[in-house]
Amino acid sequence: MNQAGPGAHLLANLNALTKVAPGLVARISLPVGTDHVGVDANGAWHAKWGDRWFPLALSPQTRAQLLAATPGSTPVAVFGLGEPQVVLDLLQQHPERVIYGWERDPWILRLFLGAENMAQALQTGRLRLLLGVDLLQAQTALRACEVLVHPVLGGFYEHERRLLAAPGNLPLAFVARGGLFVDDVAEALWQQGFRVYTLDLHNCAAEELTYAVKTAKPQLLAAINYTDGLAPFCEQLGLPLLCWEIDPSTSAVPPCPTPARKAFIFTYREAHVQAFRDAGFPHVEYLPLAANPARRHPMPLDPLESLRFGGGRPTYVGTSIAQQIPDCEAAFAAAVHDLAPPARAHVWLQQALAAQAAAGNQPALPGALDAQEPGLGARKAALTAAAEIAAAHKRLRYVAGLGDLGMWVWGDEGWRHMDAITPGHQAKYCGSASHKLDITKIYNASAVNVDIGRLYQSDIITMRVFDIAACGGFVLAEHSAALEHIFDLGHNMESHSSFEELRDKTRHYLAHPQVAQAMAARAREVVLANHTIAGRVAQMLGRAFA
DSSP states (O other): OBOOOOOHHHHHHHHHHHHHOHHHHHHHTSOOOOTTEEEOTTSOEEEEETTEEEEOOOOHHHHHHHHHTOOSSSOEEEESOOSTHHHHHHHHHOTTOOEEEEESOHHHHHHHHHHSOOHHHHHHTSEEEEETTHHHHTHHHHHTSEEEEOTTHHHHTHHHHHHHHSOTTSOEEEEEOOSHHHHHHHHHHHHTTOEEEEEOTTTSOHHHHHHHHHHHOOSEEEEESOOTTHHHHHHHHTOOEEEEEOSOOSSOOOOOSSOOTTEEEEESOHHHHHHHHHTTOSEEEEOOOOBOTTTSOOOOOOHHHHHHTTBTSEEEESOOSGGGHHHHHHHHHHHTTTTOOHHHHHHHHHHHHHHHHHHTTSOOHHHHHHHHSTTGGGOHHHHHHHHHHHHHHHHHHHHHHTGGGTOEEESOGGGGGHHHHSTTOOOEEOOOOOTTTHHHHHHHHBSEEEOOOOGGGTTSOOHHHHHHHHHTOOEEEEOOHHHHHHSOBTTTBEEESSHHHHHHHHHHHHHOHHHHHHHHHHHHHHHHHHOBHHHHHHHHHHHHTO
């Protein structure tokens, strides 16, 4: 996608805005991330969230519907800007009407200002633009407005929409922008009595982030996974940081260059507790993953839905990791460049991977790498890259190996690599699955939900296990000491430690569905009682504000 650049419209609008809101002009002019918003060959705007592009342009029919919903002459607040046509329509519809335009993303606001000349409306105050935390300062004025929500952006700005109606005396929490799990944590904070605002750490300038904290004065910043520099940022501003590590990382914990007295780190891996402490974080503790029962719950399905989402079958939902293999191969070569040229490094890697495949779930990579070159297994970057590839191969082999039992899999396109790993397999790749609804239906419909962990993280309980259990689905979980600690194996949870055991137990529970269903019901009771995201967030708050 081609980026839209500044032009005559942008300069005219900024000149007009300088006369009424010079501070806003300075913030709009800060350097920001731009690769998440683009304009295609037809001139239509798109924005990227996660790994998907979403169109921001609205059809004439959609714009007409939005205008029909705000027919009066009272002020109107446009929530999420995108392309400016809706605002231009509003300005033309009622020449005396005041229009507030709020946008969280500074690059979208800048593109908005560069698309059309709105200088007169800006200078006269008919069009009043708000960026980020300006929403909080303008809350009283916005509550007197009719609200027009952008059909696409409004979905991503859900928590900010709730702020408009929330009592202003509630404590404020910032949540670092992220994926689905971030929304679950944000919802738990709402339940704890906080208002929630989303802070975009990656697409806002450092000055804008500082401005947001100093202006809004939040009580805390919650983040999923640690971003380098976040603890010093919070320490400098006196802002408590609650960070929950929930995802695997192929890099070491970055050392904290300053005291991290305000940072409270919670990690899903007990082995990472010491790693964070060694990196300079004094407040670190183990906190397993959990489920959000409002999202993952039992759901009645009609016969067609049950068939579509794997009814009566074993299934797996998740990333194949296979799409990361080229990057990991390059990372391995870079990690050993002083020892071998790329061709030789490739041979070392393939021989180590073959040794790991022969060893099954037993960790063999360090020794296998040392067999190629003494000391190679101690090189963390090389070992981590190899382990990620081995994890991808393991998932592909496991899913393909259950094909004759009727296995279906949902996830990324990397699952198509099963054909190369296991030629002639019978597993069916079903494409991607929506996190918000499809996955819940799959967990409900499947006879056996398979859990396949990473080779180098066999000490954790995956989020998949908690989510399936919350749905009342039966899960065959990868065995770990953590799993034994939380569940009563054989009573409310079943596990596997090898592919052979996974295959045997899958076949057994397909033949005994009532036994599987009874065990699943007991697992759900355990999760609802002790392992919800709301409970985890309450625990984090208790530690930080004890």
